[in-house]
Every structure is written in C-alpha cells, then in structure tokens.
Amino acid sequence: MTRKKRRLVLISSALAVLCLALGLVLVALRDNIxxxxxxSELAQKAPHEGQRLRIGGLVKQGSLVREGENTVRFAVTDTKQEVEVTYTGLLPDLFREGQGVVAEGTLGQDKxxxxxxILAKHDERYMPREVADALKKQGVWREGADAASK
Known part of the structure; x- marks a missing residue:
C-alpha cells in the first residue's frame, strides 16, 4: 500500500469513528432533550402527546386553584394564549400569580x-431568558426587566 492510500485509510477510519461516537451521543441524549x-408557540406547533417540554410565561391572575393538599392548577399566559397547568408537589416560595414561571413536564390528551x-423567578428583576424572549416575541415585554435578563 502506498503512503497516500495509507493516509486516506487512516483519515477515513478516524472520520468513521468520530461519526459513530457522535451518533451514540445523540441517541443517548435523545430522551433528555x-x-x-x-x-402561543404551543398552540401553533401542537407537540406530540407525552413529549417532554418546558413552557414559560406569566402565571395568569386569578387562575391559581388548589386541589387537595399538594396539587395546584393554574394557567400560564403570554397575554395572547394560555395553557392550563397541573402540578403536584411543593411550589417554590416565590411562585405567585403575575410572576414569571417555567414548568417542565408533558402535555396530556386533554391539552x-x-x-x-416548577421554576419561579428568584428575585425582583430576574426572569428566565426563554420566558423573556417569548414575551418579547409576543410584544408583551415590560421595559426595565430587559437589563435584568442579560
């Protein structure tokens, strides 16, 4: 085998191993993404039932209802659309109506x-970047909170 062919085989083998490793990493992370x-995006895109997602926005005023000891029901809104959310567990201390929230879970058949x-903002000016970007996209962003999310 000539020197040129050996080099080509070596580079091809290295690329194949790299592609295999990348494929294995992506398969392993598939369930964690x-x-x-x-x-509003949730209403437009309609993800698969049971798919893990995060939704974010503001907790709608007057929507918080306690159902039992540790179960709550509330609506997350961006002032144009809203999503009904149920959660069983302890809520963060700073969770309240009118505040920014990010909820992670699945969308049920009943929408x-x-x-x-549940993640709530942790001080007076902070809002998760994803929530701030979604509110800016909807034109609902309040001035003054802009510098806090950077």
Whole structure:
C-alpha cells in the first residue's frame, strides 16, 4: 500500500469513528432533550402527546386553584394564549400569580400540561431568558426587566 492510500485509510477510519461516537451521543441524549415553548408557540406547533417540554410565561391572575393538599392548577399566559397547568408537589416560595414561571413536564390528551417541576423567578428583576424572549416575541415585554435578563 502506498503512503497516500495509507493516509486516506487512516483519515477515513478516524472520520468513521468520530461519526459513530457522535451518533451514540445523540441517541443517548435523545430522551433528555427538552424543548421550550411559550403558550402561543404551543398552540401553533401542537407537540406530540407525552413529549417532554418546558413552557414559560406569566402565571395568569386569578387562575391559581388548589386541589387537595399538594396539587395546584393554574394557567400560564403570554397575554395572547394560555395553557392550563397541573402540578403536584411543593411550589417554590416565590411562585405567585403575575410572576414569571417555567414548568417542565408533558402535555396530556386533554391539552392540560402536567408539570413535574416548577421554576419561579428568584428575585425582583430576574426572569428566565426563554420566558423573556417569548414575551418579547409576543410584544408583551415590560421595559426595565430587559437589563435584568442579560
């Protein structure tokens, strides 16, 4: 085998191994990838039932209802669309109506989002970047909060 052919075989083998490793990593991460949607995007894209997602927006005023000891039902809104959310567990201390929230879970057949984790903003000016971007996209962003998300 000539020197040129050996080099070509070596480079081809290295690329094949790299592609195989990348494919294995992507397959392993497939179940851990979670997409973020705002309420308006969720209404437009209609993800698969049971697919893990994150939704974010503001907790709609007057929508918080306690059902039992640890179960709550509330609506997440971007002022144009809203998504009904149920959550069983302890809510963050800063969770309240009118505040930014990110919920992670699955969308049920009844179009109710079943959250298994809730994240609330942690100080007076912070809002998760995904929520801020979704609110800006909808034209609902409040000035003054812009510098806090950077």
């Amino acid at each position: 979670v997409f973020f949607y705002g309420p 109710v989002f079943h959250a298994d984790s």
